[in-house]
Amino acid sequence: MDVLPSWRDGALKRAILNFVDSVTDPNSACYVEPDKRLATFDHDGTLFVEKPLNAQITFVKDRLFNDDPEPRPATGNFFERLQTNFANWFDDIESDFKNITELAFRNVTPEQFRQASNSWIQTAVHPKFNRPYIDLVYKPMRELLSFLHKSQFDIYIVTGSSTDFIRPWSEQAYVIDNHHILGSSLKTDLEEDENGRLELVLEPLPFYFANGENKVRSIERLIAEQPIFAFGNSRGDIEMLRWAGRAENSFCGLVHHTDDIREYQYSPDPAIYLGDCTLDQAEKYQWQVVDMKNDWLEVF
């Protein structure tokens, strides 16, 4: 039975199959015990469409301009500028994050945030594919996750998106337990209501942004194991791929977005490939590159 039916037969698919064979065959010199088979995946652009705008940012945008039933505060010029050019606001996350998050998530508990995310992902329609975002998981990557699960890998999503943005639908989209999402998070306030009941609410300040070096820190702090399989697609994944590449026998993969018909073509895109180009890194560190247009028979 073909375990990766949406992957074209070729060198890349063979490399994946050979690697998994080599670490799961007890007679192989590269055999790895099941409890040491750790796989880490980036989310946006690796498992899930991230264009024309990252899903969580689109979620926040929709909430600000479409969903929120409360009237806008009189922020005047700030709110108008935000509406005109929303995407650019997140270019400078440090300075704009607080204002936007405060507008979108004031007095919201983490559980309410998760419910809002889940409701949005099931219903919001993607402008190019005309289907709900929940359907925009890459089919070949779902097959890969399933294949790794069956091969007794422990799989984590390590993402710059918020843990609580992905958590409520990770089981449905990826068959990945909601505790296996290592993402970003906001600070929280512990407040006491008039009945003395404690309540946590989100603060509009980042607690942790799980990107770049912080992906490695999250893996070490929360899993404390060496990944032997990792997949990413952008600048923010370089350190995680290099970290997985430390293992004596490892597989590191990079999704290259080369398909402007079925998905998007966006490399080199300075908005994603900041500084070092990941394709150069792929060659330097011998990562396996998925050419989406040619390696995937189906995308969704």
Next chain:
Amino acid sequence: MDVLPSWRDGALKRAILNFVDSVTDPNSACYVEPDKRLATFDHDGTLFVEKPLNAQITFVKDRLFNDDPEPRPATGNFFERLQTNFANWFDDIESDFKNITELAFRNVTPEQFRQASNSWIQTAVHPKFNRPYIDLVYKPMRELLSFLHKSQFDIYIVTGSSTDFIRPWSEQAYVIDNHHILGSSLKTDLEEDENGRLELVLEPLPFYFANGENKVRSIERLIAEQPIFAFGNSRGDIEMLRWAGRAENSFCGLVHHTDDIREYQYSPDPAIYLGDCTLDQAEKYQWQVVDMKNDWLEVF
């Protein structure tokens, strides 16, 4: 079969058994599905001896004065003051933490820290009980953890001690998976050696101190479920117990150290019971109090 043989038959033991019965019996009005049975335990003083000095602080002290093979840097007066009155240095964690951690763990990776902790806990001998620290788990609490496991509870240790201090021996001491420790942690530096290989090393700065309100934040951020069973022993556990007490049907317990012969008697101790006394809180919030001297037939 008695599932809690080291607990004296009485009101407290009945309260535990009745609570677990009520949430696991499908015919009970208080029935809770297995995947919602979350239990959270403090560590030091609740599962494990914390006198005469907290275990992790003793570990650091031993490392500074006994174990470290490298010569001390010429810190002169600082190091002498440290040696004279070590315990008091940690009274002001903010200001002393950096100096002490830098001395004890310079150029140490998280994995080396875990190995050092595991080696210490197996061999260092407690001054009162004259046995290795690994043996100083309270036997009644081990029985309680085992009983909750069998009753399909998901159990986490939520502790001000470092996650990586407890992680390497949590399976041995508590039959708790090393990913079920939510503790404190240090910052880390991601460095590149001359071969371009990445290495994470500890920085002598706290990243997160999981005490008090931060215990609730850790539970929400990392588990994202409501605990229905919680146990603590000190000021740093009040918020966690109140958080568990939010659940419609919950059990909140407090270990009261009343046994100066078999363990220690230290309440009210201003070093532990800062500000509000947890016994007052116990009455106010209807927490169950373990009177160690009377409720435990054996301690270790």
